[in-house]
Amino acid sequence: MLKVKSITAKNCRGLIDGPLLEIAAGGMLLEGANGTGKSSYVDAIEKVVTGSCSSLDIGYQSVSWTKHGPHLSNKGPVEIILTLSDGGKDITVSLESDKTKLPSVARKWLGEGCKGSFLLRRRNMLQFVEAKPADRYDAIESFLNLREYVAWEEMLVGASEKLSTDLASTKERMRQYDAILRTRYSLPVGAPLTKASCAAAISGMVTLAGLSPVNSDEDIERSARDAAERLSAFGDTIQLQKIYGLLERCKEIPDGNELVLKATEYVEVAAAFERASATLNGHFYPAVLEKAVEWWEEDDLDSCPVCESTSDRAAVSLRVHDRLAEREAYILAEKQERTTRVEVLNELRRARRAAEEAEKSWRVAFELEPSAELAPVIATLAKGEHALANPVAGSTAHELAEMFASLELARAAESFVASAQSRSDGVPDVERHKHLSNVKLGCELYSSTFPMLAADERTASELEYRKAQLANVCELAQQARKDTVQALMDRVAAVADGYYQRIHPDESIGTPTLKVTDRGKASIQLESEFHGKRGDPRGRYSEAHVDSLGLCLFLAIRRLHHNQEKDFALLILDDVLHSVDGEHRRQTAELIFEEFHDHQVVVTTHDPIWFENLKAASGRVGKKFSKYNLAGWTLDEGPVLGDHLSDYEWLMSAQATIAKPADKVIKAGRLLEEVLHNACHNLKASIEYNIEGAYTMEPLWKAFRSRSADNKSFQLAAAEAIKRIDKIREIRNWLGAHWNAWALQLTPKEADDFVSAVVALRDVLYCSECDRFIQRIAQLDGVWSCPKEHKRYDAKIKSAS
Amino acid sequence: MSDETSAVEAAKQNDDLSNLSIAALGRFRIAVAQSTKLDPKMKALFQRLTQDGFPTSATAAELRANLSDSPDAES
Numbered sequence: 039m040l041k042v043k044s045i046t047a048k049n050c051r052g053l054i055d056g057p058l059l060e061i062a063a064g065g066m067l068l069e070g071a072n073g074t075g076k077s078s079y080v081d082a083i084e085k086v087v088t089g090s091c092s093s094l095d096i097g098y099q100s101v102s103w104t105k106h107g108p109h110l111s112n113k114g115p116v117e118i119i120l121t122l123s124d125g126g127k128d129i130t131v132s133l134e135s136d137k138t139k140l141p142s143v144a145r146k147w148l149g150e151g152c153k154g155s156f157l158l159r160r161r162n163m164l165q166f167v168e169a170k171p172a173d174r175y176d177a178i179e180s181f182l183n184l185r186e187y188v189a190w191e192e193m194l195v196g197a198s199e200k201l202s203t204d205l206a207s208t209k210e211r212m213r214q215y216d217a218i219l220r221t222r223y224s225l226p227v228g229a230p231l232t233k234a235s236c237a238a239a240i241s242g243m244v245t246l247a248g249l250s251p252v253n254s255d256e257d258i259e260r261s262a263r264d265a266a267e268r269l270s271a272f273g274d275t276i277q278l279q280k281i282y283g284l285l286e287r288c289k290e291i292p293d294g295n296e297l298v299l300k301a302t303e304y305v306e307v308a309a310a311f312e313r314a315s316a317t318l319n320g321h322f323y324p325a326v327l328e329k330a331v332e333w334w335e336e337d338d339l340d341s342c343p344v345c346e347s348t349s350d351r352a353a354v355s356l357r358v359h360d361r362l363a364e365r366e367a368y369i370l371a372e373k374q375e376r377t378t379r380v381e382v383l384n385e386l387r388r389a390r391r392a393a394e395e396a397e398k399s400w401r402v403a404f405e406l407e408p409s410a411e412l413a414p415v416i417a418t419l420a421k422g423e424h425a426l427a428n429p430v431a432g433s434t435a436h437e438l439a440e441m442f443a444s445l446e447l448a449r450a451a452e453s454f455v456a457s458a459q460s461r462s463d464g465v466p467d468v469e470r471h472k473h474l475s476n477v478k479l480g481c482e483l484y485s486s487t488f489p490m491l492a493a494d495e496r497t498a499s500e501l502e503y504r505k506a507q508l509a510n511v512c513e514l515a516q517q518a519r520k521d522t523v524q525a526l527m528d529r530v531a532a533v534a535d536g537y538y539q540r541i542h543p544d545e546s547i548g549t550p551t552l553k554v555t556d557r558g559k560a561s562i563q564l565e566s567e568f569h570g571k572r573g574d575p576r577g578r579y580s581e582a583h584v585d586s587l588g589l590c591l592f593l594a595i596r597r598l599h600h601n602q603e604k605d606f607a608l609l610i611l612d613d614v615l616h617s618v619d620g621e622h623r624r625q626t627a628e629l630i631f632e633e634f635h636d637h638q639v640v641v642t643t644h645d646p647i648w649f650e651n652l653k654a655a656s657g658r659v660g661k662k663f664s665k666y667n668l669a670g671w672t673l674d675e676g677p678v679l680g681d682h683l684s685d686y687e688w689l690m691s692a693q694a695t696i697a698k699p700a701d702k703v704i705k706a707g708r709l710l711e712e713v714l715h716n717a718c719h720n721l722k723a724s725i726e727y728n729i730e731g732a733y734t735m736e737p738l739w740k741a742f743r744s745r746s747a748d749n750k751s752f753q754l755a756a757a758e759a760i761k762r763i764d765k766i767r768e769i770r771n772w773l774g775a776h777w778n779a780w781a782l783q784l785t786p787k788e789a790d791d792f793v794s795a796v797v798a799l800r801d802v803l804y805c806s807e808c809d810r811f812i813q814r815i816a817q818l819d820g821v822w823s824c825p826k827e828h829k830r831y832d833a834k835i836k837s838a839s
Numbered sequence: 840m841s842d843e844t845s846a847v848e849a850a851k852q853n854d855d856l857s858n859l860s861i862a863a864l865g866r867f868r869i870a871v872a873q874s875t876k877l878d879p880k881m882k883a884l885f886q887r888l889t890q891d892g893f894p895t896s897a898t899a900a901e902l903r904a905n906l907s908d909s910p911d912a913e914s
Contacts, residue, residue, distance in 0.1 A: 187860040518866035
């Protein structure tokens with residue numbers, strides 16, 4: 039199985055040029071304070087595996103890999119080298135790798151990685167808990183392995199849509215047939231459209247055409263034939279239609295009487311207007327006149343306020359009123375002249391167009407120039423139109439009067455129609471032709487369209503039925519998918535609860551359920567239990583409990599994904615625990631390595647205590663893990679690797695054997711302090727109160743020494759170590775106080791004695807299997823033990839008997 | 840054992856969640872066989888289309904042909 043062997047990067051996030059981190063088969067534990075570059079490595083791995091970086095590609099324009107993927111100094115392109123191995127030849131993957139050219143095992147591994155259930159960051163740990171139900175489904179859909187089934191569902195939906203399209207086009211045809219039939223048989227919308235109603239309409243047509251009555255479909259077919267035979271006697275029906283058109287146009291030529299009346303009226307109105315115009319010479323300012331009279335009367339002036347002449351005020355006022363009345367008459371006459379002129383103009387235009395249309399129809403019907411009667415009339419009408427459209431005061435009315443004196447529209451029209459009818463001699467009865475045509479078309483439509491309409495009605499009915507059936511099938515298909523996902527979610531929830539109960543045993547919380555709801559395509563509702571009450575976990579859980587739930591759900595989903603694709607077994611947890619307390623962190627560490635021993639596990643943390651928990655837990659699963667400490671970070675250098683060993687691990691390592699005596703004593707001193715802190719706390723030793731809360735070695739040692747006397751078994755086990763530390767512990771203080779002088783005088787033997795005594799005491803107090811210091815068991819008074827009693831010290835020593 | 844019952848039994852045996860597509864198809868076959876809303880002809884069509892696993896483009900064509908043919912042509 040493919041595993042990550044190493045990761046390094048250049049100019050990437052916080053990494054300027056590595057350092058390269060080797061990742062052992064079991065995984066990697068990476069510890070470092072905030073801002074030392076841990077997540078830069080995680081980002082680099084994710085970017086190469088998935089092609090995106092979930093901490094940057096978050097959908098905001100201001101944050102993206104393009105902008106923030108490169109190192110701040112931007113000294114060159116981002117380079118990431120991820121080395122994969124399945125035990126054989128290494129496979130190198132970079133941002134530039136053409137993934138299609140990678141070995142198939144790597145392509146498959148990367149393909150599974152793209153589905154995104156291998157990396158959990160602190161910032162998105164709660165996403166699944168806090169997501170909307172539909173988004174929860176989307177979050178897991180990519181690795182549910184439902185592609186084939188979803189394709190099947192889409193096939194069904196596609197078939198359903200095709201049925202809908204077929205049905206719609208069938209109904210559109212039916213609508214068109216309906217419209218054609220109703221028009222032909224003059225059936226209003228809403229009236230029943232049946233064979234009977236259509237046959238009744240045909241019967242009426244047959245009667246009008248003087249054919250035999252119809253009583254059956256056969257009669258209708260016969261009537262169609264009869265009408266066709268009779269119509270054939272009419273000869274060239276197209277020519278007939280043209281002549282019918284000409285005769286219809288002739289009917290539209292006005293007789294001219296109305297026009298003459300209107301024109302006469304106009305002549306009179308125009309004369310009246312001319313007379314009114316003649317009365318208003320020069321400029322006329324009604325406002326001045328009105329105001330002058332008003333002021334003259336109101337102020338009772340002796341002379342005219344405009345010309346200051348001493349006139350007869352009453353006479354002047356009367357004259358002004360007369361002038362204003364003359365002006366009103368002028369305005370009215372002008373309006374009447376304009377209105378009447380437009381009416382005459384419209385009449386002239388209508389008459390001219392009718393005459394021109396008649397002439398045009400003549401040309402169409404006879405393919406000859408029309409008879410000459412209408413031409414001079416049309417010219418006169420056009421001239422009149424022009425005169426009226428461009429009136430000239432004093433002349434237009436006279437011109438029009440003269441024009442109408444010579445206009446003989448009625449006579450010309452009569453003569454033209456007579457010529458047209460003369461040329462159309464022998465044309466059969468137009469009305470009869472129309473009735474026979476109606477019968478023919480009505481009968482043919484009945485025979486052709488009705489069967490098609492009936493067939494489409496049957497088709498529509500069948501398609502409706504099939505559509506309903508297929509809708510049932512689609513519903514069953516969707517429900518089958520939801521039920522299947524629900525079964526899986528039940529398993530995920532059960533697995534998550536199993537994980538959760540391992541972290542939070544006997545706390546009456548947990549038991550999450552993931553319910554695939556009936557709404558929409560799919561969504562997942564999350565509920566969980568809190569002391570017998572079920573509901574949204576965010577309602578009652580502490581922050582730490584919600585954190586744990588988010589982590590457990592993610593781990594359960596990772597487990598599910600791994601069940602689907604066993605060749606991808608990578609789990610990365612990037613600084614996920616913040617609010618969880620010490621004991622729960624320890625249990626979380628154990629859970630991760632025990633439950634995911636079939637994965638390569640990468641965990642980063644800023645927390646040195648959890649780092650020790652992780653080291654201890656990973657050490658018990660029999661696999662090799664890389665361990666790194668990032669001691670610092672600078673903009674120019676990037677992360678600085680430090681020493682990842684705890685003081686105890688360092689003292690037990692090969693490094694210690696060649697170290698300077700003073701370094702060993704310092705490490706052993708720190709270890710002793712850590713051991714005493716834990717012992718005093720766990721064994722409830724009474725320590726002399728210190729208001730600052732910072733306890734130095736001496737009060738801790740005294741309290742521990744005093745407390746250890748209460749448990750005989752422990753005292754016996756620890757006696758030698760306590761005795762030796764009592765004797766030589768001062769060297770640790772001396773070293774701290776007088777570093778230079780004592781460091782030079784310290785002998786290797788003195789240092790080794792101190793180290794071995796501290797390590798011996800630590801081994802008596804600490805259970806490496808439980809990864810815990812012993813503690814006083816309240817329920818078993820006097821017993822000091824680790825949780826699983828690998829190390830147990832009874833208060834009294836049992837006798838040999 | 841009728842064909843319908845044997846299809847249900849076969850589908851139940853396939854309800855293995857390591858491959859959700861197969862499991863969902865199995866559930867679908869059961870649901871179709873047990874449906875009271877589908878007519879026998881429709882049930883037979885969908886059992887036939889899914890009896891050998893996931894439908895191919897050929898079965899998609901068969902599905903379309905069965906559903907979209909005009910009723911007159913089919914009858």
